[in-house]
Amino acid sequence: MNVPRILSSALLMSALVLPSLAHAWWSGDFKHRTKVVLNTSAQGMETKEALSGVVVPVRLHSGNFDFIGAKPDGADLRVIAADDKTPLKYWVERFDGTNELAVVWVQLPNTLPGTDKNTVYVYAGNEAAVAEPINAALFDGAMAAAIPFSGQNGEPVADATSALQSSGPLAREATGLIGPSGKLDGQAVSWSSDKLKAAANAPYSISLWFKPEAVTGTLIAQGPLSLKLDAGKPSVTVGSTTATGGELPTGAWAHLALTVGNGKLTLYVNGAQAAQTDLPAAGAPIEGALQLGQGITGLVDQLEVATTVRSADWLKLAHAAQSADAKLVATSTETPDSVAHAEGGGEVGHFAILVNNLTVDAWVVIAILGVMFVIAAWVMYDKAVLVGRADKDNRKFLSGFRDARDVMTVSSQGMKHSQLARLYEAGLRELTKRDVGKTGSTPLSGASIDAVKAAIDADLIRESQTLNSKIVLLTIAISGGPFLGLLGTVVGVMITFAAIAAAGDVNVNAIAPGIAAALLATVAGLAVAIPALFGYNYLAARIKNISSDMGIFVDEFVTRVAETYGAR
Template identity: 35%
Template sequence: MSKGSSLRRKMTNAAAGLALGFTAAMTLFPATANAWWNDEWQLRKKINIDVSATGANITDPIGTVPTLVRLHAGNFRFSLAKEDGSDLRFVATDDKTPLKHHIEKWDSLLGEALVWVSLPNVASGAKSDFWLYYGNKKAAAANDAKGTYDADTALVYHFNERGTPAIDSSVWANNAQSVGQAADGSLIGNGLRLDGRNIVTLPASPSLGMADGAPFTWSAWVKPAAMVPNSALFSRRDGGNGMVIGFDNGSPFIEVSNAAGTQRSGVGAPVAANSWHHLAVVAASGTVTIYLDGAPYATLNASLPALTGVARLGGDAPPPAAAAPVAPAADAAAPVADGTAPAVDAAAAPVAVAAMAGFVGDIDELQISKIARSPGFIKFASTEQGSDPTKLIAFSNDEETASWMSGHFAIILKSVTIDGWIVIVMLIVMAAASWIVTYDRVSYMKKQAGANDRFMKSFRKLADNLTALDRGEADENAAVLGSKLGEEEAQMVRASSLYRIYHVGAEQISHRFANNEMIRLNGASISAIRAALDSVFVKESQRLNKMMVVLTISISGGPFLGLLGTVVGVMITFAAIAESGDVNVNAIAPGIAAALVATVAGLLVAIPALFAYNYLVTRIGELTTDMQVFIDEFVTKMAEFYSTEAIVDHRQAAE
């Protein structure tokens, strides 16, 4: 194996060891967070819940509540999660306890997701938080709709079905018995559109059955399309017993029928048409309370009757013929300044019983519970599920597991496309080649400079015999013409470019001596010897510039190759945006940033190569000048030692 091959092998091993050591050292850097639920998940973010005076300001008890987490491109990186969101995990504030959740909607292309999470024991008037983990491509789905709601929740309809009856997400499986018309783009994903004629029926299951005076909670998001008088949104009747939740010219009401007659809550301020509102009805201890957008709207002093039959959504069944008319309820109080009416108490009063009109409008997120939910629970749901939940819920920045790739740099690298990685790998190879060449050339020139200095110290001591320092080639055992150099010193100076030039000159002089007789070198002989020295000079110059072309390629080709990767990456990013139709900055920024990585990589190749090239060119120039000066000095001494006058002096001295 040649010395050059051995040197390159050692240099390559050293570079590989350095790279491995650097990688190992970087993995020891601390993570952004100190605790981590499971290291298989790469990313997490804290979700803050604020029901204190600075947030939603809920002072009533809340308890365990299903919470809607809205994810979008502004608060979640869909590209780093699984395509179906099955790697999502929610963990309590202790970073140990997993929370039940299920996904209502997931669209990674549009960057939209709706996820329901069961938060246990939310304290009123305080701040709390929980964790969202994602970024595990091997994770299995963990959706648990049944576990998201407590056992007292009898029915939950998200209305995200299309062409099939609504599916109950609670543990009781109270699926709808008829198909309704889907309403796209509802408040929470898809909703249900009611036209006043088509009614969706709910099953007469035991879990939906109600005992006389039993507690009860009904809640939904509603958007009336018109001010229809006496319209039924939800109804349930068993003979003379009945319950109807509806709107009367935009004013929500609850109507209760039993053997004593029919009672209806008072009329408050109407809601605006075509606007979403959270409507809830809570029955407990002989009082039925209507909540509108989380605040009490009206009350009715009555208990709900026993009901076991089917329920209807969007209309009402005809009332029984034997129903006794009762008087109207007390007038409602005047609306307050914010457009809502204060709570209205209504005692039983005679009203005429007639069939109600069907409700016209949209409904979303219907929930029925077998207990009376607290005012805090109702206000929490109204605030958190609404169109502006920012006062209650907030998202922190992403945190990553312990890794040298963290923060914004990790986001950028993970967004690089395949074509970008191809360019980057090519640039890494180019960079490695330029570093190897730089190391090789710097080492070679340092060795040359040291050997040249040592040789010149001996050369300038020569007085009359220019061949006295010549030891021949490295594989020659005998000294040439009685060289004054020892073997160890000769091994050192043989690495000198000046010695190699000198060696050729000494050989030329030796060839012109016959039987060690002094001869005279004429002008033609000196010119011939100089030509031989010049040829060695050219070869030594080529040896100094060996592989320097690798650095010039890195300097000029690196940025252009990186620019090619950037341009292709930008083209792909804009093509993907055009296909998806999503033009927000959060969708564009990661792709553009990732495309620019190729340009950065190209510059990282070119800049070190440029510095190394300029340094090496300077050193090459110095060594080249030394060789030119030495040739002039050698020729001058040769003319001095072997001219006619010098030979005469030598002969006289010999006699």
């Protein structure tokens, strides 16, 4: 047996296989995806039983989905299971690329209890992809009707299962709980179908979201079955049996559900059991038209009817998922590079997450701050070099000036960066005009000495202006940088909250990236201002010292001239 050859082959196979395992990505044609996790553990929204066929809405917005990289109509959306292989059934209720909002209903084949591994992926970013047809089998076989109230204002209400005939026209609220919501005005909306019935005490379940304007009236009625509100207190009745419990405040969304079967009549409010009572052995069948909103006003969303008894965990999960409860639903944006990095043992950088979630206004502000930083850095470098060379040449010139016996014979050659040398040359020009130092020249009068000093002072001012030129750009960076950054942050936070409000998604995992990315603009502003502040203080101190040396030199030069060539 050739052991080295076998080992070499094994290593080669590992090298070929491991990268493909580490880089899990359904299709390379899709450039990005949104990871959606339903946490059914104690740290999330805990459930006790495994559920199959639950259909939940996935809300997409600028905080968890790259609308710029997706097709404008959402035709390239694909939903894949946690194994990153199995396509899932889905239906796009809404996709608004302009306002960066979408709602995608996804069927979860299996939802395990007590785990944070219930994951689906929403892929996008493939320009060649075409829209897939709506899957009629999105809901499980027990779902008799699923009415999302999508559509335009005044249109009939359609059933997503295609089992029911459309109702009459109904007004819509464009920004409802999940997508558009129906507006009840006291007139009943009704549906009829052979599927909407149950024999006496046979399994039957109804659930819906309701936001009441008036807290008294009949919300649902079908034969002997009714769901009513009395001063905000819901009660469900089948024949002579009634179960009452819970309370609905005005102006707030609430999830109401009722189940009939197993000898029990049960009422649920916001995913929790509110009341339960026994059913008599002989009951009346539930049949006839299903009426919604007789004598009651408010908003309604996601009406579901099933010919089974939905379990407490099913209703709890549906309530939490449809309301985008942050404890249950977590979303995040991923790219092939970020997934490869994470699965390769690394972790997606926080800075990369912030950059990926920056809004356009934040990019504009950061770009302006970037230009300001470059200008400030250039000014600091230019001035640091200038004052460094000036300081060196000034010391060299001053040493020669003080060692010279005759003020007219000081050499300034090779000291082109020295302000003192240039002031000396200015004074020397004035003295030469007055023939100072020549044979037979008259001594300088007090007025002449004052004139020489005035000429040197004029050059001193010009030298000071040169030293301080462009320093104002640093003060602009110091004072303007943080304000520009704050502007970017405020606008970014406003956009993030507006998107969350429009999407109806209160998930902290969706809000956090947008808020954190908005704060990046303030960080950028401080990153410009802080170095500029340190550089400004350093340069201001150096320039002040050079200015003081120039003032002292002018006094010293004029004094020596007066002493040597002034009139006695």
